[in-house]
Structures are given as structure tokens and as C-alpha cells.
Amino acid sequence: MDTPNGYWMPPAASTVAQSVDDLYFVIFWLCVVFFFIVTGGVVYFAYKYRRKHPDQLATQQIGHNTLLEATWTIIPAILVIWIFVLGFRVYMDLIVAPGDSLEYQVTAKQWAWDFRDPDGCSVPGELHVPAGRPVKLTMRSDDVIHSFYIADFRVKQDVLPGRYSSVWFQADKPGTHNIQCTEYCGTSHSNMFAKVVVHTPEEFANRAQTFCKVTVGKEHGEKLYKNQCAACHTIDGNRLVGPSFKGIWGREGKMSDGSKVIVDENYIVESIRIPTAKVVEGYPPAMPAFPTLTNDDIASIIEYMKTLK
Amino acid sequence: MNDHAAHAHDDAHDVPFLEDGKGWKSWLFTLDHKRIGVMYLWSVLIAFAAGGVFALLLRLELMAPGKQYIEADTYNRFFTLHGAIMVFLFIIPAIPSAMGNFVLPLMLGAKDVAFPRLNLLSFWIYGIGSIMALSSIVFGGVETGWTFYTPYSTNTSGAVVMMTLSVFVLGFSSILTGLNFIVTIHKMRAPGMSFFRMPLFVWATYATSILQVMATPVLGITLLLLVAERTLGIGIFDPALGGDPVLYQHFFWFYSHPAVYIMILPGMGVISEIITVFSRKTIFGYRAIAYSSLGIAIISFLVWGHHMFLSGQSAYAGMVFSFLTFLVAIPSAIKVFNWTATLYKGSISFDAPMMWTLSFMVLFTIGGLTGLFLGALGVDVHLHDTYFVVAHFHYVMMGGTVIAFYAGLHYWWPKMFGVMYREGPAKFSAIIVFIGFNATFFTQFVLGTRGMPRRYYNYLDQYQPLHQFSTFGSWIIGLGFIVMTVNLLASFKQKVKAPANPWGARTLEWSIPSPPITHNFHKTPVVTEGPYDFPVEGQAASGAEGKHA
Ligand SMILES: [Cu+2]
Ligand SMILES: [Cu+2]
Numbered sequence: 140m141d142t143p144n145g146y147w148m149p150p151a152a153s154t155v156a157q158s159v160d161d162l163y164f165v166i167f168w169l170c171v172v173f174f175f176i177v178t179g180g181v182v183y184f185a186y187k188y189r190r191k192h193p194d195q196l197a198t199q200q201i202g203h204n205t206l207l208e209a210t211w212t213i214i215p216a217i218l219v220i221w222i223f224v225l226g227f228r229v230y231m232d233l234i235v236a237p238g239d240s241l242e243y244q245v246t247a248k249q250w251a252w253d254f255r256d257p258d259g260c261s262v263p264g265e266l267h268v269p270a271g272r273p274v275k276l277t278m279r280s281d282d283v284i285h286s287f288y289i290a291d292f293r294v295k296q297d298v299l300p301g302r303y304s305s306v307w308f309q310a311d312k313p314g315t316h317n318i319q320c321t322e323y324c325g326t327s328h329s330n331m332f333a334k335v336v337v338h339t340p341e342e343f344a345n346r347a348q349t350f351c352k353v354t355v356g357k358e359h360g361e362k363l364y365k366n367q368c369a370a371c372h373t374i375d376g377n378r379l380v381g382p383s384f385k386g387i388w389g390r391e392g393k394m395s396d397g398s399k400v401i402v403d404e405n406y407i408v409e410s411i412r413i414p415t416a417k418v419v420e421g422y423p424p425a426m427p428a429f430p431t432l433t434n435d436d437i438a439s440i441i442e443y444m445k446t447l448k
Numbered sequence: 449m450n451d452h453a454a455h456a457h458d459d460a461h462d463v464p465f466l467e468d469g470k471g472w473k474s475w476l477f478t479l480d481h482k483r484i485g486v487m488y489l490w491s492v493l494i495a496f497a498a499g500g501v502f503a504l505l506l507r508l509e510l511m512a513p514g515k516q517y518i519e520a521d522t523y524n525r526f527f528t529l530h531g532a533i534m535v536f537l538f539i540i541p542a543i544p545s546a547m548g549n550f551v552l553p554l555m556l557g558a559k560d561v562a563f564p565r566l567n568l569l570s571f572w573i574y575g576i577g578s579i580m581a582l583s584s585i586v587f588g589g590v591e592t593g594w595t596f597y598t599p600y601s602t603n604t605s606g607a608v609v610m611m612t613l614s615v616f617v618l619g620f621s622s623i624l625t626g627l628n629f630i631v632t633i634h635k636m637r638a639p640g641m642s643f644f645r646m647p648l649f650v651w652a653t654y655a656t657s658i659l660q661v662m663a664t665p666v667l668g669i670t671l672l673l674l675v676a677e678r679t680l681g682i683g684i685f686d687p688a689l690g691g692d693p694v695l696y697q698h699f700f701w702f703y704s705h706p707a708v709y710i711m712i713l714p715g716m717g718v719i720s721e722i723i724t725v726f727s728r729k730t731i732f733g734y735r736a737i738a739y740s741s742l743g744i745a746i747i748s749f750l751v752w753g754h755h756m757f758l759s760g761q762s763a764y765a766g767m768v769f770s771f772l773t774f775l776v777a778i779p780s781a782i783k784v785f786n787w788t789a790t791l792y793k794g795s796i797s798f799d800a801p802m803m804w805t806l807s808f809m810v811l812f813t814i815g816g817l818t819g820l821f822l823g824a825l826g827v828d829v830h831l832h833d834t835y836f837v838v839a840h841f842h843y844v845m846m847g848g849t850v851i852a853f854y855a856g857l858h859y860w861w862p863k864m865f866g867v868m869y870r871e872g873p874a875k876f877s878a879i880i881v882f883i884g885f886n887a888t889f890f891t892q893f894v895l896g897t898r899g900m901p902r903r904y905y906n907y908l909d910q911y912q913p914l915h916q917f918s919t920f921g922s923w924i925i926g927l928g929f930i931v932m933t934v935n936l937l938a939s940f941k942q943k944v945k946a947p948a949n950p951w952g953a954r955t956l957e958w959s960i961p962s963p964p965i966t967h968n969f970h971k972t973p974v975v976t977e978g979p980y981d982f983p984v985e986g987q988a989a990s991g992a993e994g995k996h997a
Pocket of ligand 1: 285286320321322323324325327328329331
């Protein structure tokens, strides 16, 4: 289902989503009723008892009314305890992963996600899962706290350094959904996007021949760029954390030690493998090393860079 | 002060406090609670303006996804400043320190607070803390968010130490004011003013003061630990040094949830005063409101974990915190019902303070009700750290406290400065702010429900129309506050003299001239009735003076 769930909710695309939405609307209507009781009372009284001449006094002074006060204490108390129980039930469904879940490993770092499926296959910036199977992600962070959020699945969990946390979901049909980071983690927090791609079980079973196959070329390079570099490097000439890649290939750059460098294969490989070896003048030495990138990956990135005129 | 007391009937000292001494020294070294209150008032108003400008800049950047006119890092610094200024420099001191200082002793029939020197000290500390907070802008800025979550805050660059130390310093100002008020309320009530004859604003301030004294030290210690980790490398919160980042969150919210009530309780106190006076009715359920303030103060210490349902805290802890969070909703609901019932059979006028109060009633109700979504565990998972939360706490903090603050400002303005403002523009500004507020923040409930995370510089295209609408709303709020400010300031030029009791209120601050003389009361008043004993139709009005022997 890729259409929003009513005016308020995003698409409901996991097995738990509908029960979250149902509870949301229970609370919603309860709020609407109470809102109209209170504002209705305020507006009605304000109109009915408005002061018509300056010396008008109240017609009656009422200090309190035990029965009324007991009623409006007990009824809300019962209602909120009821919501508490419903909320806790849904929560248990959200956090207890079924025993037969597919187990994935997830690593978050500033500002990218790395997903590994049970076979160790990883596609940069994309989480590939089958429809109709529970999937459990065991997550950790390499640096600060991040939070893993798929709005369409109604799941969210903080990802911590030095500790594992986990989240599970079962997507109900093939499709693509956004993954967003929801714990503030610095400059590119809002660009820490990824996608979850839900496949049919057959597509997923054949992944070694399709999306999990290693490819070399500028398309693969572009994908890597988007997922691993775009948080710091633009392709439109604007400065972000690092210099833009626009026209990078063959450009002459000035380093912080005063030397000059022409951007070629070796320089790019060095920039990725040992980022501190040469630091571009005017920028902080903030570029991380990327040990997970293979030589083929880097070759693909270089192919892609050549296209950025 | 002693000097004044000794010459209580010496007419030379019967000058209004505003004219008792000229020049900046007569202000900066004053021991008069009213002058200290006024200095606080101007300071928090400036802080509100500064925080508001940052808010408008943030909304402007969010007109469209991607870069509009500032860089991501600048945006992050701006939202940190917006939050830190609004919370620590404006909302926390706004009602207790500015209005509380001015009216609390007057309401009690006292000549000053219990410790006038301590009171001045707390203002100075506030001044120093504020300067430190703002100086962080030139020392590299802070982009951690006002919550300073570790390990981000211990590793990122910028003036984090300066900012956290400033909050540490500001905490002392808060503690000293709280302490002063507790002692004042216990020891300086006029003869005949029993606890249950105190105005509800005093009760609210009392509960707030207890929270300030008990919770603020925890924040101070936490921030010192953070500073120690950052500067000395002592591992407390950073796992790379063997620390625990979630521990920081526990410490932080152990203060900051009670702080939510430090912010809202005084606002509720203001509303209780205004709603009675402008409907000429005794408050419905005095004791329920008084006790619910204390109830809130106590339970509020036990719900901090509701900020951490997704932090990796255990499911059982989550369950207990969720349950207690729902319990703390009840006393707030009771207050809203009581205020509504107070209007029943009253004689209701719609002067500016009442307009702001009615606005509060609507906005605070929405703020409180939307808390139910966030307290329910299963729904919070979806809404946590989205714009839904942003909208919720703006409805409570701004729709609640800030609107109550401006209600109080319009209510006590004649008493503070001895002049009346123009009624038309004052009402108009209340309405404009109400409209702009809903346009800005109701939209954000929709954004959040649809999955828009908070603290985002960039966002998915699908959210743009709502973001734009919210930004338009923020301009309407800005306009409303400009109208309000100009109108209030114009009252100094128009010099329309305020009577002692323009609203027909019955609490003690209205029984003395506007503005009050330096030592407040010629003769200590003797209280013989409750603060809201308004007459009814057919019964002779006794007037506010009638209750003093
Ligand atoms: Cu993030
Ligand atoms: Cu809280």
C-alpha cells in the first residue's frame, strides 16, 4: 500500500502498522471529544454569562461540588489507564521479534547506514528484505547516537555506540520505503537517508544474481556516492563539509601544507584510504576512511567522478 | 529596607517605587523586590525577542528542502540557540522571577521577599549566565541541541563548555529564587492569611519553587560531569572512554521533566488569578487546584523515562514510566475543568488579560491532550522525535506558559508601571497570535504524524507544502507580538494613569496604589477572607479594601 493511510498517516506497509494507526485514532477521537467538551464549555459560558453592564456581578458563587469533581477525576483516570493498557499491548508487538526472523546487522555512522543481510551481502544505502518474512535488525553505532526510523512501518529505535539495540518488522508487500535518522547526529543528520527495498520472496532468493552482484561502473559509483559521500560532498559546486565534486577530475588543488596536487586515480584512492595524508586547504581534516569500500568500488567512484563536469 | 520600615509613616518615603532613586545604580543595586522583578521582566522580554528571531530564521530556512540561505551547521546552531534561549533565559525565569518577584510579596501582604540581598544576587547570576550563554555564539557556536546529548556533545567542536557552564550558572539563579520564595511564603504572610487564603498564583509559585530547589542541582551536576568529560577526558558518558551515553539522558531528564512543570505551573497560577477576576467568580475547587499543583510537583519527578522509550531502556521501565505519565495528566485535566467551571454563572468581561487567558485555555487543552499520544508506548514509537513532539511541546510551553505570561503581563502591567495600555490593540494582538500559533504548530502535528523527523535542515519533497504553511504561520505570530510590544511601550508615552484596582480584583496587590510605594503597605494588612470572595448580584459590593481590618 503506497497511498497514505487517511489524511494523517503515511502508508501502512508493515504487519504492525495498522494496529498502531488504530490506537492512534482511538486516542484521536477521545481527544476530539474532550476538546469539544472543554472549549464548548468555555465558549458557551463565555457567551451566556458575558457582562452586559459594567457593574454586573456573578449570579452565584460556587466554591466546589464534590460529586462533579469526583466524576471528572475518575472518568479521565479510567480512560487514561485504558489507553495505557492499549499502548503497552501494541508496544509489546512492536518490540518482541518472532523467533524465525531473518537476522541483519546494521551499522550507523555519521552520516550513513550499512546493512548486511544474513549472507553478508550489503548494498550501499539500501536495505533489501523479502516481503512476508519477519526481519530483525541488530544495530550499533560507530560514533554518536543515531535512530533508525521507517515511517511506513511505524518502527523506530535508537542506535547506540558501545551497545547493541534491535528492531524488527515484517513488510507485507514489495515496494520501497524511506529510512530516516531521528536522533540528531550533526551536520548531515537530515541527509542520513536510506531506502528499504521490499522484494518478493523469489526476487530475494535470487539476489546473488541480481542486486547483490558486484558491479563496476559509473552507475555503481553514483550509488556509492549518494550513500556514502553525498553527506559531505555536493556535485553542484556548493561547499558542504568537504569540497564539491563538481569538475573534480583533473582539477588542480591546493593542500593545507602549501603543495599543489592534480586530482588523478592515485590521489583519489589515497583520499579515500588515508584521508589525512593530504588535506585540502581551507577544510577540516574531517574525511573518514572507508575500509568497507573495495577496490572495485573505488574504481566505480572514479568512473562516476569523471562524469561530473 | 530597615530604614524604610523604621520610617513607615514618614511621608518622604511614600514615593512610588519607580521614582524612588534615579540612575542605573539605583536599579542594579536595589534590594526592592519590585525593581528586581522589573529588571527580570525586561531581561526575559529581550531573551524572548532573541529566541523568537532565531525561530523565524529557522522557519524561513524550512520554506523548501535543501539550502535556502544558511548552511546546515548554521541551521543547527540556530535551533540550539532558539531552544537554549527560550528554555533557560526566557521560560524558566519568566513567570517566577519576573512576575513572581513583583507580585508574590504584594499578594502576601509583605514588604519584601525574605532575603532581599539573595534576590539581587540571583538576578546578577542570571545576568552573568545569560552573557555566558550568548558569548558562546562568538566562541564558535554550539550545535548540539539544547539537550546536549552525549556522546555527540562531548566530541563535537564549538563552545559546548561555555554553553553548558552558562546553564550551570543560570541554575543557581533558579535555585536561589526558589529558596527565597519558599521561605517568603512560609514566613511572611500577613496576619490572617492562612495557607488556604493564599491566592492560587502563590500556591503555584510554591510548588514551582520546590521543584527548582530539588531538581536543578541534578542538572548542574550532570552538566559539570559533561564538562569534565569534554575537558579532562574522564569517561562518564562516552562509550569510547568507558562511559554510558544513556546515563546522561537519565540524568538530564530527571531535571528536565520536572523543569517542564517549573515552566507550566506558574502559568497555571496566572490563569487562576485572571479567570476569577474577569468573571467575578470565586475559583471553582480552590483546594483541588492547590493540591493538584503539589501533586504534579511530586509525580513529575517519576516520569522522566517517557523521553527515553526508544533509548534502549528496558520494556519494563518503559511500562512504568508510561503509566506514571498518564497519572500526571490527571491533575492538569482537573485544573482545566475547574477553570471552565469557574466561568459558570459569572459576569465575564473580555479585557485583554482575559483574551490571552481564553487563548491559553484552548491551546493548553490541545497541548495536554496530544500528550496522550506520546504517553501511549505503541504510538510513541512512531511519533518520537518527529514534528509531532515539536508541536506538542510548543502547544504546552508556548500555547501554555508563554501565552499565560503575556496574559499576566497585561494583567499586572498597570500595577507595575502605573499606566494603562490601549485595550483594542492588546486584544487584537492576542487574537493574531492565537491564529498564527495554530497555523504554525497545528500543521506540525500533521507533519509529525506523516513521519517528518525533527531537527532536520533538509527534508523529503512530500513535506514541503505543510512546512511552507507553518512558516507563513510563524510570520503571523511575529506580527502579533510586534503589535503587542508597540502597544505596551506606547502606554509609557500616553501616560494614562492606572487606578489602584482597574480590574476589580480582590487580592492584596490591588489594594495599594499603582505603582506601589517602595515599602508596599503603609500598615501591614490583616486578612479576613479568601482571595476570591466576590459578591453576587443583589449583595452589596464590599470592594477590595473592605477586607482589611
Ligand atoms: Cu541523525
Ligand atoms: Cu517529560
